[in-house]
Amino acid sequence: MFRPVNLFRLVLVALSFGVTGILVLAIGSFFVVADWTEVGRNLLDPTLLASLRLSLWTAATSALLVMLCALPIGLALSRYAFRGRGLVKAVVDLPVAFPELVLGLCLLLCFGKTPVGKWLAAVGLPLVFTKQGVVAAQFFTALPYAIRIMKSTYDFIDPRLEFVSRSLGYSSLQTFWNVTLPMAKSGLVAAGVISFARCLGTFGTVLILAGGSAGKTDTLPIHLYLNISYGNLSLAMTSGMVLIVVAFAAIFLFEKTEARL
């Protein structure tokens, strides 16, 4: 009559629900505690809107740059054996294990008053305490994640299909464009969405490299942090809500797109 209880399965499912429940509770508390009249007013706050605009365009720019680099680097790491491959992989992966603040300090030292920093400033790309610095901070924070996803995606594509393409006369570039890339589209979307979400949420790296100045380099996470510091909790919570909604929308779009691919 009754199916025997699989205790192992039960524990796993209970754990999944437990952790998800805590997450839902934590995220939901933002929305439950909120005073919606104030939230409505805060959504029109010029500092929040400026911060949202800055976050969206910097995250979109950074994610685009990340993808432009992750596509070839992922392919190189997946397909080619070359001297120093292990080193490249380890160094590129390093920021994943770094606290963001450490990465921010590294970038500050590299792009500050060094020859590299001075040259970038001379060609109109100063990265310290500027909006361009926000993009650089987000780029280096998100890049390792995108490279990992793209490498795994390429790893799962059968290289024999590429050999066939080459034997039928396509060049390496044509093979990549016409064979590999179409087969990697779901990984491409995943890497793009994860990069965008990671860029949007970058905090420590932006805080150190771009300074986190109100009205200048305050992306949404910095806006939230600054408003906690100012004691303006209502505006801080609204920034958090906007971040959650934008991140949720990105993930939702990803799920929808992935299902269609």
Next chain:
Amino acid sequence: MRRCFIVLLVVCFWGLSSAFAADLVVYSGAGLMKPMEELRTNFESKHGVTVDIHYGSSGELFGMLKMGQECDILVPGSERYTYDALHNGWIQESSIQKMVKHVPVIAVPKGNPGQIEGLQDFTRNGLKLAMGDPNSPAIGRVGRKIFKKAGIWETVKPNIDVYAPTVNQLLVYVAMEQVDGALIWGDLVTWTEAKGKSGSRFHCRTGQYHQDDSDRLDHVCQGQFLGRKIQCLYQFRVRSGDLDPVGF
């Protein structure tokens, strides 16, 4: 393998449970980190209790209290925050103790590349300055007041490249030579991390700004050296009475 996993789990749970067992929770201004850590070590070894200190800008600490978080001791970066907390009913008046006086100083990187010799130099074109956000850390609020009293706030503003949310961040930017100068708390200049990296040139006070020369500053340090360890190490000045270095 299985045994290792179970041992790891037990160690994790034990670690977590002991990490949450603080007997005393302190909210402290981030700029006070060094002396507070010394106080914590002394206090813990003397009384056998654990002290959990949360550091942040004074504004951030206020935010935490406003959100309903609780602490046993509040040590903000300036007196103004203490009285704001009293006004909000978060602390008892009888419990307020004035510990030390923070002295704002002009900090410049080693070698003084911006050739800042006084407050008026902050108005010079082409300088890159860092400043505490006037709405968050106490040094930001005090700094703006100093510039306003000197009548140069509007001229200094265009030179400010970055408004930092904590005073520690200002120290990082000065020590790493990313800016030509900043107003920070005098005690920070002597932090180990900043040694040899930055040098304070002058000190000034809100309301009665006066330019001191390096000799005078050395004299002040020497005088403080005769005081208690905390003060001499970090250039704090005793505000009233003796401060017990092992008691909060």
